[in-house]
Amino acid sequence: MSGEDDGTVVRRERFSGGPARSFLSSMSDDERIFAADLAVDRAHVVMLAEQGVVGGDDTGTILGALDDVEAAGFDALPDGEDVHEAIETAVVERVGRVGGKMHTARSRNDEVATCIRYRLREDLLSALDSVRSLREALADVAAAEAETVMPGYTHLQPAQPTTVAHWALSYEGTLARDADRLLDAYDRANESPLGAAAFGGTTFDVDRERTAELLGFDDVVTNSMDAAASRDFLLEAVAALSSVAVTCSGLAEDLVVFANRGFVDLADDYSSTSSIMPQKKNPDTLELVRATAGDALGAYQGLATTLKGLPRAYNRDLQRATPHAWHAADAVTDAAAVAAGAVATADWPAEALESAAGEGFATATGVADALAAAGLPFRTAHEIVSLASERSDTTDGGADLGAVDAAARDVTGESLADLADPEVVAAALDPVESAAQRDSLGGPAPDAVGDALVAVLDGIDADENAVAARRETLSEAADKLETEVVSYV
Numbered sequence: 001m002s003g004e005d006d007g008t009v010v011r012r013e014r015f016s017g018g019p020a021r022s023f024l025s026s027m028s029d030d031e032r033i034f035a036a037d038l039a040v041d042r043a044h045v046v047m048l049a050e051q052g053v054v055g056g057d058d059t060g061t062i063l064g065a066l067d068d069v070e071a072a073g074f075d076a077l078p079d080g081e082d083v084h085e086a087i088e089t090a091v092v093e094r095v096g097r098v099g100g101k102m103h104t105a106r107s108r109n110d111e112v113a114t115c116i117r118y119r120l121r122e123d124l125l126s127a128l129d130s131v132r133s134l135r136e137a138l139a140d141v142a143a144a145e146a147e148t149v150m151p152g153y154t155h156l157q158p159a160q161p162t163t164v165a166h167w168a169l170s171y172e173g174t175l176a177r178d179a180d181r182l183l184d185a186y187d188r189a190n191e192s193p194l195g196a197a198a199f200g201g202t203t204f205d206v207d208r209e210r211t212a213e214l215l216g217f218d219d220v221v222t223n224s225m226d227a228a229a230s231r232d233f234l235l236e237a238v239a240a241l242s243s244v245a246v247t248c249s250g251l252a253e254d255l256v257v258f259a260n261r262g263f264v265d266l267a268d269d270y271s272s273t274s275s276i277m278p279q280k281k282n283p284d285t286l287e288l289v290r291a292t293a294g295d296a297l298g299a300y301q302g303l304a305t306t307l308k309g310l311p312r313a314y315n316r317d318l319q320r321a322t323p324h325a326w327h328a329a330d331a332v333t334d335a336a337a338v339a340a341g342a343v344a345t346a347d348w349p350a351e352a353l354e355s356a357a358g359e360g361f362a363t364a365t366g367v368a369d370a371l372a373a374a375g376l377p378f379r380t381a382h383e384i385v386s387l388a389s390e391r392s393d394t395t396d397g398g399a400d401l402g403a404v405d406a407a408a409r410d411v412t413g414e415s416l417a418d419l420a421d422p423e424v425v426a427a428a429l430d431p432v433e434s435a436a437q438r439d440s441l442g443g444p445a446p447d448a449v450g451d452a453l454v455a456v457l458d459g460i461d462a463d464e465n466a467v468a469a470r471r472e473t474l475s476e477a478a479d480k481l482e483t484e485v486v487s488y489v
């Protein structure tokens with residue numbers, strides 16, 4: 001049974017062939033929204049039945065056919081311009097013309113917009129899982145390495161001693177905001193365009209709130225033209241994913257540099273060797289994490305450029321917008337998960353880190369602080385330490401107490417002992433002391449990091465709950481839809 005006469009072809013022949021057929025088709029990208037489309041079809045048909053638009057028997061027939069199509073799988077779908085058309089064709093192939101009632105009061109325009117939002121929710125939650133595992137790994141490092149002093153850098157030059165914990169929490173802080181951005185993107189994507197039809201609404205008495213409820217959306221996108229045409233939710237999601245990618249790229253770069261200097265020992269699982277140089281252990285996974293920013297930002301650029309200047313309402317350009325978002329979601333979710341694994345399995349060689357922590361006279365700021373705390377104007381203290389630094393070999397620890405004393409005499413005419421307690425200044429010259437003394441809110445001192453860690457762990461828990469609550473809402477909606485479907489089949 002096939003052909004127009006039997007009503008088994010969704011699109012008439014004149015639209016189904018031609019040399020541009022495969023160019024027109026989105027089937028190769030649409031497997032990703034196969035499950036979404038089935039859910040959207042079911043919710044729509046259930047709503048049509050409830051509204052008296054489609055009779056109960058026909059509804060059962062269509063829903064039964066959809067179960068069949070689902071069981072046969074994506075690969076068994078007939079050829080089609082896209083998954084929406086193919087599923088409808090598959091339904092009509094199974095049950096004949098009555099299957100055509102499924103597309104009452106809707107268009108592929110609201111259908112595809114709904115499918116993308118439906119699927120994107122799952123992808124954003126997966127991205128949030130990966131980001132959270134990276135945050136947990138960083139928090140674990142912070143707990144374990146609170147006392148491990150390391151060099152802190154500006155301009156990639158030794159700047160001040162810090163701790164591994166302080167470094168780790170610096171990335172956790174950024175990732176916490178990245179997670180917020182992903183949740184915001186989720187909440188704005190989680191509104192239903194279904195029922196907008198092509199863009200102009202419909203003459204049928206559709207219940208848009210009901211389909212939104214059955215699909216787990218928080219609300220509807222009210223204006224039907226906005227609902228069918230807008231993809232700002234994709235742009236926002238890819239922007240949030242790009243921010244994660246940018247954060248991860250910095251983290252990866254740090255780890256590559258640290259590995260190079262012997263400050264971190266990456267697990268073999270996250271390293272790679274050379275095919276020719278037997279001695280090599282390269283941080284390849286982290287280089288790939290670093291590179292993923294290119295994927296995400298490229299996707300953002302591709303998406304934004306595709307959307308820019310599109311007139312209302314629907315244009316086929318939108319079909320090529322969607323895959324940018326899938327690519328970003330996959331790349332970033334994988335990269336964050338791999339970064340989490342690399343961080344969780346890395347070793348921090350405390351001795352090497354501590355002995356490097358004073359390199360480049362990184363304790364200089366603390367020495368100036370000690371002089372200023374003793375009563376000197378900070379600018380004078382800065383001048384003294386700067387002179388001491390110039391006269392010392394900063395490739396190693398830099399100035400010693402004697403050099404500071406000599407510089408103090410030259411700048412102020414007074415000895416160090418007259419200006420400050422030399423023991424306090426000597427302590428400031430020690431990298432471990434230097435880090436421990438910077439105990440201001442959010443500073444590297446072990447106590448300050450310990451306090452910060454409490455709030456960090458609370459934040460990670462809260463985000464885990466936020467993700468779980470959204471998953472729960474989705475699974476309750478899926479159950480509700482399933483119950484409705486079963487009542488007709």
Ligand code: ARG
Nearest residue numbers: 026082108109112314318319
């Ligand atoms: N595959 C298409 C997309 O992703 C479906 C919408 C086609 N609509 C149309 N009016 N030609 O956008």
